[in-house]
Structures are given as C-alpha cells and as structure tokens.
Amino acid sequence: MTFYNHLIEQAPAMVVAIPLLFAFATPLLFKFSAKFGKFWALLGVFATTVLMYVLAWDVLSEGGDVVNTYIFGAENTQLPLPGDNVVRISFAVDGMSAFMGLIMVTVSLAAIIYSISFVKKYTGNAKFFALMLLVLAANIGMVFTGDLFNLFVWFEVSSIALCGLTVFRSERGEAFEGAAKYLIYSTIAGLILLFSVGLLYGQYGHLNIKFLSEAIGGNAELLMVDKVALGLMMTVFALKAGAVPMHMATPDAYSEAPAPVTAIFVTASQAGLYAMFRMVFTLYGSNIHLTIDLLHAAGWIVIILGVVSMFVGVTMALVQKDIKRLMAYHAISQTGYMLLGVGVGMAVYATGGFDEFGRTAMTGGIFHIFNHAMYKGLLFLTAGAIIYKAGTRDLNKMGGLGRDMKLTALFFIIGALAISGIPPMNGFASKFLIYESVFKFNPIIGAIAMLVSLLTLASFVKVFYSAFMGPRMKEMARGEVPAPMLMGMAVLAGIILVFSMAPSLVVRSLVDPAVNALTGDGGTTSTSLTLFTGHGAWNAVVFMGAMISATIIAVMIRSFFGKKGMTPREEGKKPYLFGNPTEIDGRPIVVPGSNLYWGFTKALDRYYKPVEKFHSGIINEYVFWFVSTLVLVLLVMLAWVR
Amino acid sequence: MMERYDIHRSIPAILLALMVAATIFYAFVEVGFGEPEVDKEDSVSNRFISNSTQETGSSNFVTAVVVNYRGFDTLGEVTVLFLASAGMGAIVSALPAGDKRKRPIPPSLILTAGTRLVLPLIILFGAYVFVHGHLSPGGGFQGGVIIASGLLLYIVIFPEWKAPHKALALSESLAGLSFAGIGIIGLAVGGIFLDNVISGLGEAGMLVSAGLIPLIYIAIGIKVGAEMTGLVARMKGGDA
Structure with a gap:
C-alpha cells in the first residue's frame, strides 16, 4: 500500500520522465542493434502507458476535481498550491489532465507498435523512435503542467519534434514543404503564446496557473491585459488544434508525415484543444461574476470556429483524391465538433442554460476528443497500411485491396462508421450528446452538425470504394500487412468497440470527471447504463438488440417471400459495379473515386471555387489568415466584453 | 529572378499586423513592463532573490x-x-548517397532582404542588453555576442562581404582603452583604480544609475562584439 501511495505521488513526473529518458537513450541503443533499439522504445511507451493508466485510475476514481500536484524540486512534492512553493514549476493533474493523458499514451502505444514494421524500409529509425517518444513526453507535459511558461516549453518541444517526424521521408520534396509550413506556423503561434505568458507574468509576477487564476479573479474589474492575453492564447491554441481558418498547414503536414506520426499528430492537436479549454475555464473561471462576459464571448468565438471548421473541413475532404489529405480534412472537421460542444458549454456557462443543455454539450465535446483520437488514429493507421501495400496515396490509382487485406478493411470499416457517427459506434454516442444539446442552443447549428456527419459518411464511402473494392490493380503488392501493423490497429479498434457498447459507463467514469475538473460543477450526465440528454436517450445494447432482431425478421421475410432462383455472383456480372473482370484495352473498368460525387461538387461550384482558392498553399497567406483571426478575436475581446 | 512586388496586396496584411502589434504594445504599456514599481512584493522574482540561497x-x-x-x-x-x-x-x-554539392546555393531574395532587415534590430538588441546590463540579465559579454551573432548571419548570407578588420581592431582597442581609462579616472578622482566614483548618480532601477558600471559594460560590449566578429570573419577564411 505504501508502495502504491509512493507510486501515485511520483507518477505525474514519471509519466513525462520515462519517455524522455527512453527517448534520449534510444539512439544509443540503436547503435548496438536495431532490434534492441525498437524493443527499448516499445518498452518505454509501454511503461509510460501502464503508469499513466494507474495514475488516471487514481485521479478519475476520486471524481476528477481533486488535483494531484507535483512540485518539481520541492522537499514535499505534494504541497497544496498555491502555497509557499508557488515559485516552482508544478504539475497539476486533475480529471481533465488524466483524461487527456490516457488519450496520449493509448494512441502513442498503438502508433509505436505499428511503426516497428512500418518504418523498416527507411533509414534513420533510431531518430524516428526517439522523436516519437519525445512527442509523447511533450504532449503529456502540455496536459499536466500547472505553469504557463512550462506550457510554452512543451508546446515548442511538441511542435519541433513533430516537424522533425514530418520530414522523415526526406526523399520527398513535399515532406520538406509540409514540415516547413508546420514549423513556421507553430513557431509564430509559439511566439504569440510567449507574448501572452509575458503579459500575465508582467502584470501578476507569477506563472503558476492556479495562482494567476486567483489573481485575475481577485481584481475589481477585468484588465485590458487579461482580455488581450486570453485572446492571444485562444487563437494560438485554436491554431494548434487546426481550426479553420488556421488549419492550412494541417493537411500539408498530416498527409506528408508517415502514418503513425499522423496518428500522434492528432493527439498533439488535441493537446492544443485541452490548453484552450484549460485557459478559459481554469485561468479565467475562478471568479465567474467578473469574467462571465469574457467566457461567453470566448464561447461564441469557439462556436464559430467550430462550425466553420466542421463545414469547411468536410466539404474540402469530399473533393480530395489523396487518401491522407482527405483524412486530414476530416480531422479538421471533427475538431469542429469538439470546439462546438465545449463552446456551447462556455457560451452558457454560469447561466440557466448550462444545466439545461450546456453541460451535456460539454460532455459530448470532451467525449468526442477521446473518440476522435481513437478512430482517427485508427483511420490514419489503416491509410498507412493501404499506402504500404498500394504504393500510392492517390485514390484513383488504387483498388481491390479488400481482396487481400481483409483485416485492414475490417478496421477501416470500424473507424469509418465511428467517424461518421453511425449508431452504435462511439462516434455516434458523443455526437448524439452534441446534436441534442446544440439543437436546443441553436437549431441551425444543430442541423449543420448533422449535415456534416452525413457528408463525412459520404466521403468515407468513397475511400472504401476506391481502396478496397473493384478489381486488383496490377502494380500493387499482394497480401496483408505485417503483424505489428495489424496489432497497432487492433489496439485502437478494440477500444472503439468497447467504447461503442458502453458509452454511458465511459461518460460516467472518464468524461464526467474531466468536465467536473474544468467547470467545478460536480454533476453527472448519466447515472444508468443509458445516456440521457433531457430529450433523448441512447443505449447501444438496446439498439444492437433491436438491430439484430430487425435483421432476423428481414431475413425471415426474405426467405419466405423473396424471389427464388438467384444464383450467386450473378449481380456482379454487370460492368461498372464493384469491378468485374471485364476489361477495355487491357484495363479494368472502374469509376475513379474522385468522380463519385461529381454531381454534388459541380452543383456547389460557386462554393468550391473561392474555398479552393483560399487554400492557396502559400505560407505567407496562411500567416495572413492567422493574423486576421487574431485581430478578430482581439476585437471581440476588447470591444465586445465590458 | 526578381518578381514584381505587388504592394497593394500587402496593405491589408501590414494593417492587420500593425493592429496586433499595437494591441500587444498597449497591453505591455498597461502592465508597465520594465518600470521599477511593477515588481510586486510577493512576485516570483523577489522570492528568488530573497530565498534562493x-x-x-x-x-x-x-x-x-x-x-x-x-x-x-x-x-x-x-x-x-x-x-x-x-x-x-x-x-x-x-x-541519397553520393549527392555532394560542392558549390553553395546562392541565398534567396528572402534571405538577403530579411537579413538586411533584421541585422539592425539584432545589433540594437545587443546594444540594449549591454546598456541595461546593470538592470536586467545580460551585460557586456552577452550583448557583444548577440551583436557578433548578427554579423555572423550577415557573413553567412553575404559570403563576398569583407569584414573591416582594421575598423574592428580599432574599436577593439578603443573599447579596451576606455575600460582602462575609466579605471584610471577612478584612480585619479577617488584614489583607487576602477573606483566607482559616480555611484551616487541617478536612482537605482533607472537607466542612469550604478555609476560607472553601465559605461564599463558598454566598453565590454563593443570589445566583445568586435572581437567575436573578427574571429568569425577569420574563420571563414580568405584575407586574414
């Protein structure tokens, strides 16, 4: 028992120290043997994962609002903050931090297992694994820290490490371009973040978040400094999260990075989301009477960013023909859901609407962070598997992979159903909470949220059709991907399936503590096995039962009244559908994936033309959009908020 | 390969950037950055000073x-x-192996124009660091190295630039001389070599304070800056 207490006491620091230590040692061990080095990296991420799960169990079982602090260099690491040790750097792990930490380690574990065979054919493996572990350490540092400057340090480490990983396939010029864009973007954002930290430090003379929160709340009125600092921070973290219109480096970097890197890229952008929510709720939420207008304005900014991200992301995804670019735009679009959910919670915070629907929206938004990390990580890994076998990222040039890659196809279907929010997947459970509550907040936004899900499904149908169906392309490798890659995907797919079946359990044990940690609200969304929103209810088990009975009835009806005399494979003999051996000029007949929704995109030409122009690929213009957003946010903060 | 630079397209960008800069600037002014009275009793920095040992x-x-x-x-x-x-x-x-590029690629327009733009700022910052040596972290050595790093950038971007070694040597010796000269003044006025004879001048925490210390730091800054620049220019090779 004492060992356990000691472990929990040291765990916050160890969860960052272990991956750092393993990362620094990885290049050395690769000098001995590549196998040993990979084993070492795997061991590092595994140890971190186990420790993080133990820590999260401890924090979350206490309800989430109990903060597990760790003060670096102090004689007693667990003194309450802000006390005498306020001058030191501290970690503050509450429900939200633990929740985010779980995401980081789970996706990293899957990505590193997957990488073992994925990067085999490249040189520089030692650096690859070292950088992967450093991204994990930086992400956890970002979500654990209770110190503003320390947050900036981890922000930088995460950005630079990801940039290094993005250029891993350095034989491609595009990889350099994507990484350079990401580096410029995140460096500018990092400097703006440093400005805002400097402002608060100059005003209050402290860096500890808890102390600053009380100092801001203790003022008689909101200072200009407070508003400007929040505006700068929100924009920076929205950029890190990849919200439109500051998303442009995201597709470039995501599509060029190797697949496992893209999976952890997603978690890094979620660390940005976390930081934004943490700043708004924790730094500015200690005296709600003072900051209520600020929070509501912030909420509206987040909602607008969310809605625009959702819509622009999904419509841009629909017209992509590069599989990873398409998924990158979906990542942007899904980030919109999280922003929307939590933004609604922010906009009605401390009003009657919060209990009515705001809390449900926040629960949905934060639950969606977890779901998104899992299914998006899985989808990027399946995309990597597809590219690994197909040798191309162009959807129009691949096909027929389902004949060989049955397991990958299955994982893809799980991920695609989850991202599209099809019941009974976990993506539906979180979107259900968002739909129901946002509809009550503003019916139009609720309707947009549903439309976006529909378009998401459409574009994943396109990917499935292009990659897995149709005839085999001659130039593609045969067979399934190696076992470590399948294992990496299986980890995430397994979690998705478990979460899909028991969403209310997950909400109660993981998401509610996280929401409580942010809002200090103490309520719960679900008390039984069913998720309730006030209007509707969702129970995956009941739904599955109904689905299975409906299927049985349908099969029975068919076997009693159905047309007899169908021979198997007869349907498939017609050309154009699902690729038959029919050939013209020696080429199989297929409709390229990018032509599937030609009518739709043609009809929306007037929307697509300007939006595609907006994605010019010029970094100068990207920075221009960032600065414009900064101006708008500052304008709202200074002119609208009293 | 100069492309026509379209100023009209940049005007909104410049305006927006100025707006952000102005907001941040006014926020810093409101904080009162760098003013002595800002330092609160319980601030982190004061705690460091009183408790660190x-x-x-x-x-x-x-x-x-x-x-x-x-x-x-x-x-x-x-x-x-x-x-x-x-x-x-x-x-x-x-x-890829065997890709040995012998000739350096000439720097692009962005690099050359950007260097010309930031070089004065780097030198200004270096000067700031050594002029404020008695008030804030830094001092003569750090400021001098910052200036030298700016000139290093210039040497990398404009390899054909010949470092004015004579002027560098001159400022080096002048700075050394003035350091020694300040010492002699102390000897002449106060009777002790390097005596801080005007220490009472000005108010602590302001720019004009601490007597001769800032003057000595300025001398050190110029000396270190000139020495480092000369060193870097000589390492590049060519004329020695």
Missing part, C-alpha cells in the same frame, strides 16, 4: 533559477536542442 544552497541566483526552480523548463529546453540535432540527423542521414 537558503532554499537551494546556491549563492548564484541565476543558477538557482535555471537549474533548480525552473530546472524542469531547462530540461525541456535541452530537449529542444536534442530535437534539433535528432531532426537534422534524421533529414541528413536519409539523403
């Missing part, structure tokens, strides 16, 4: 802050250095 056992504040109080941040910064080398290693180690 007792709490950390280090008699050097700066070391106590870098290695003890903010040691975890330092670990993060060290990680950034590791990242830079590992990232570079990942890129370079994956370059």
Whole structure:
C-alpha cells in the first residue's frame, strides 16, 4: 500500500520522465542493434502507458476535481498550491489532465507498435523512435503542467519534434514543404503564446496557473491585459488544434508525415484543444461574476470556429483524391465538433442554460476528443497500411485491396462508421450528446452538425470504394500487412468497440470527471447504463438488440417471400459495379473515386471555387489568415466584453 | 529572378499586423513592463532573490533559477536542442548517397532582404542588453555576442562581404582603452583604480544609475562584439 501511495505521488513526473529518458537513450541503443533499439522504445511507451493508466485510475476514481500536484524540486512534492512553493514549476493533474493523458499514451502505444514494421524500409529509425517518444513526453507535459511558461516549453518541444517526424521521408520534396509550413506556423503561434505568458507574468509576477487564476479573479474589474492575453492564447491554441481558418498547414503536414506520426499528430492537436479549454475555464473561471462576459464571448468565438471548421473541413475532404489529405480534412472537421460542444458549454456557462443543455454539450465535446483520437488514429493507421501495400496515396490509382487485406478493411470499416457517427459506434454516442444539446442552443447549428456527419459518411464511402473494392490493380503488392501493423490497429479498434457498447459507463467514469475538473460543477450526465440528454436517450445494447432482431425478421421475410432462383455472383456480372473482370484495352473498368460525387461538387461550384482558392498553399497567406483571426478575436475581446 | 512586388496586396496584411502589434504594445504599456514599481512584493522574482540561497544552497541566483526552480523548463529546453540535432540527423542521414554539392546555393531574395532587415534590430538588441546590463540579465559579454551573432548571419548570407578588420581592431582597442581609462579616472578622482566614483548618480532601477558600471559594460560590449566578429570573419577564411 505504501508502495502504491509512493507510486501515485511520483507518477505525474514519471509519466513525462520515462519517455524522455527512453527517448534520449534510444539512439544509443540503436547503435548496438536495431532490434534492441525498437524493443527499448516499445518498452518505454509501454511503461509510460501502464503508469499513466494507474495514475488516471487514481485521479478519475476520486471524481476528477481533486488535483494531484507535483512540485518539481520541492522537499514535499505534494504541497497544496498555491502555497509557499508557488515559485516552482508544478504539475497539476486533475480529471481533465488524466483524461487527456490516457488519450496520449493509448494512441502513442498503438502508433509505436505499428511503426516497428512500418518504418523498416527507411533509414534513420533510431531518430524516428526517439522523436516519437519525445512527442509523447511533450504532449503529456502540455496536459499536466500547472505553469504557463512550462506550457510554452512543451508546446515548442511538441511542435519541433513533430516537424522533425514530418520530414522523415526526406526523399520527398513535399515532406520538406509540409514540415516547413508546420514549423513556421507553430513557431509564430509559439511566439504569440510567449507574448501572452509575458503579459500575465508582467502584470501578476507569477506563472503558476492556479495562482494567476486567483489573481485575475481577485481584481475589481477585468484588465485590458487579461482580455488581450486570453485572446492571444485562444487563437494560438485554436491554431494548434487546426481550426479553420488556421488549419492550412494541417493537411500539408498530416498527409506528408508517415502514418503513425499522423496518428500522434492528432493527439498533439488535441493537446492544443485541452490548453484552450484549460485557459478559459481554469485561468479565467475562478471568479465567474467578473469574467462571465469574457467566457461567453470566448464561447461564441469557439462556436464559430467550430462550425466553420466542421463545414469547411468536410466539404474540402469530399473533393480530395489523396487518401491522407482527405483524412486530414476530416480531422479538421471533427475538431469542429469538439470546439462546438465545449463552446456551447462556455457560451452558457454560469447561466440557466448550462444545466439545461450546456453541460451535456460539454460532455459530448470532451467525449468526442477521446473518440476522435481513437478512430482517427485508427483511420490514419489503416491509410498507412493501404499506402504500404498500394504504393500510392492517390485514390484513383488504387483498388481491390479488400481482396487481400481483409483485416485492414475490417478496421477501416470500424473507424469509418465511428467517424461518421453511425449508431452504435462511439462516434455516434458523443455526437448524439452534441446534436441534442446544440439543437436546443441553436437549431441551425444543430442541423449543420448533422449535415456534416452525413457528408463525412459520404466521403468515407468513397475511400472504401476506391481502396478496397473493384478489381486488383496490377502494380500493387499482394497480401496483408505485417503483424505489428495489424496489432497497432487492433489496439485502437478494440477500444472503439468497447467504447461503442458502453458509452454511458465511459461518460460516467472518464468524461464526467474531466468536465467536473474544468467547470467545478460536480454533476453527472448519466447515472444508468443509458445516456440521457433531457430529450433523448441512447443505449447501444438496446439498439444492437433491436438491430439484430430487425435483421432476423428481414431475413425471415426474405426467405419466405423473396424471389427464388438467384444464383450467386450473378449481380456482379454487370460492368461498372464493384469491378468485374471485364476489361477495355487491357484495363479494368472502374469509376475513379474522385468522380463519385461529381454531381454534388459541380452543383456547389460557386462554393468550391473561392474555398479552393483560399487554400492557396502559400505560407505567407496562411500567416495572413492567422493574423486576421487574431485581430478578430482581439476585437471581440476588447470591444465586445465590458 | 526578381518578381514584381505587388504592394497593394500587402496593405491589408501590414494593417492587420500593425493592429496586433499595437494591441500587444498597449497591453505591455498597461502592465508597465520594465518600470521599477511593477515588481510586486510577493512576485516570483523577489522570492528568488530573497530565498534562493537558503532554499537551494546556491549563492548564484541565476543558477538557482535555471537549474533548480525552473530546472524542469531547462530540461525541456535541452530537449529542444536534442530535437534539433535528432531532426537534422534524421533529414541528413536519409539523403541519397553520393549527392555532394560542392558549390553553395546562392541565398534567396528572402534571405538577403530579411537579413538586411533584421541585422539592425539584432545589433540594437545587443546594444540594449549591454546598456541595461546593470538592470536586467545580460551585460557586456552577452550583448557583444548577440551583436557578433548578427554579423555572423550577415557573413553567412553575404559570403563576398569583407569584414573591416582594421575598423574592428580599432574599436577593439578603443573599447579596451576606455575600460582602462575609466579605471584610471577612478584612480585619479577617488584614489583607487576602477573606483566607482559616480555611484551616487541617478536612482537605482533607472537607466542612469550604478555609476560607472553601465559605461564599463558598454566598453565590454563593443570589445566583445568586435572581437567575436573578427574571429568569425577569420574563420571563414580568405584575407586574414
């Protein structure tokens, strides 16, 4: 028992120290043997994962609002903050931090297992694994820290490490371009973040978040400094999260990075989301009477960013023909859901609407962070598997992979159903909470949220059709991907399936503590096995039962009244559908994936033309959009908020 | 390969950037950055000053802050250095073998124009660091190195530039002379070599204070800046 207490006491620091230590040692061990080095990296991420799960169990079982602090260099690491040790750097792990930490380690574990065979054919493996572990350490540092400057340090480490990983396939010029864009973007954002930290430090003379929160709340009125600092921070973290219109480096970097890197890229952008929510709720939420207008304005900014991200992301995804670019735009679009959910919670915070629907929206938004990390990580890994076998990222040039890659196809279907929010997947459970509550907040936004899900499904149908169906392309490798890659995907797919079946359990044990940690609200969304929103209810088990009975009835009806005399494979003999051996000029007949929704995109030409122009690929213009957003946010903060 | 520079397209961008700059500037003015009265009694910096020796056992504040109080941040910064080398290693180690570029690629317009733009700012910042040596972290040596790093940038971007070694040697000796001269003034006025004869001048915490210390720092700054620049220019080779 004492060992356990000691472990929990040291765990916050160890969860960052272990991956750092393993990362620094990885290049050395690769000098001995590549196998040993990979084993070492795997061991590092595994140890971190186990420790993080133990820590999260401890924090979350206490309800989430109990903060597990760790003060670096102090004689007693667990003194309450802000006390005498306020001058030191501290970690503050509450429900939200633990929740985010779980995401980081789970996706990293899957990505590193997957990488073992994925990067085999490249040189520089030692650096690859070292950088992967450093991204994990930086992400956890970002979500654990209770110190503003320390947050900036981890922000930088995460950005630079990801940039290094993005250029891993350095034989491609595009990889350099994507990484350079990401580096410029995140460096500018990092400097703006440093400005805002400097402002608060100059005003209050402290860096500890808890102390600053009380100092801001203790003022008689909101200072200009407070508003400007929040505006700068929100924009920076929205950029890190990849919200439109500051998303442009995201597709470039995501599509060029190797697949496992893209999976952890997603978690890094979620660390940005976390930081934004943490700043708004924790730094500015200690005296709600003072900051209520600020929070509501912030909420509206987040909602607008969310809605625009959702819509622009999904419509841009629909017209992509590069599989990873398409998924990158979906990542942007899904980030919109999280922003929307939590933004609604922010906009009605401390009003009657919060209990009515705001809390449900926040629960949905934060639950969606977890779901998104899992299914998006899985989808990027399946995309990597597809590219690994197909040798191309162009959807129009691949096909027929389902004949060989049955397991990958299955994982893809799980991920695609989850991202599209099809019941009974976990993506539906979180979107259900968002739909129901946002509809009550503003019916139009609720309707947009549903439309976006529909378009998401459409574009994943396109990917499935292009990659897995149709005839085999001659130039593609045969067979399934190696076992470590399948294992990496299986980890995430397994979690998705478990979460899909028991969403209310997950909400109660993981998401509610996280929401409580942010809002200090103490309520719960679900008390039984069913998720309730006030209007509707969702129970995956009941739904599955109904689905299975409906299927049985349908099969029975068919076997009693159905047309007899169908021979198997007869349907498939017609050309154009699902690729038959029919050939013209020696080429199989297929409709390229990018032509599937030609009518739709043609009809929306007037929307697509300007939006595609907006994605010019010029970094100068990207920075221009960032600065414009900064101006708008500052304008709202200074002119609208009293 | 000069492209026509379209100023009309840049005007909104410049305006927006100015708006952000103005907002941040006014926020800093409201904070009162750099003014002595801003420093609150209980601020982190004052606690460092009053408690650091007792709490950390280090008699050097700066070391106590870098290695003890903010040691975890330092670990993060060290990680950034590791990242830079590992990232570079990942890129370079994956370059196709046998691709040895002998001739350096001429710097692009952005580099040359950008260098011309930032060089005065770097030198200004270096000067700021040594002029404020008695008020804030830094001082003559650091300021001089900052100036030299700016000139190093200039040497890298404009390889054909010939460093004015004579002028550098001159300013080096003049700076050394003035340092010694200040010492002599102390000897002449106060009777002790390097005596801070005008220490009463000005108010502590203001620019004009601490007597001769800023003057000595200015001398050191110029000397170090000139020496480092000369060193870097000589390392480039060519005329010695």
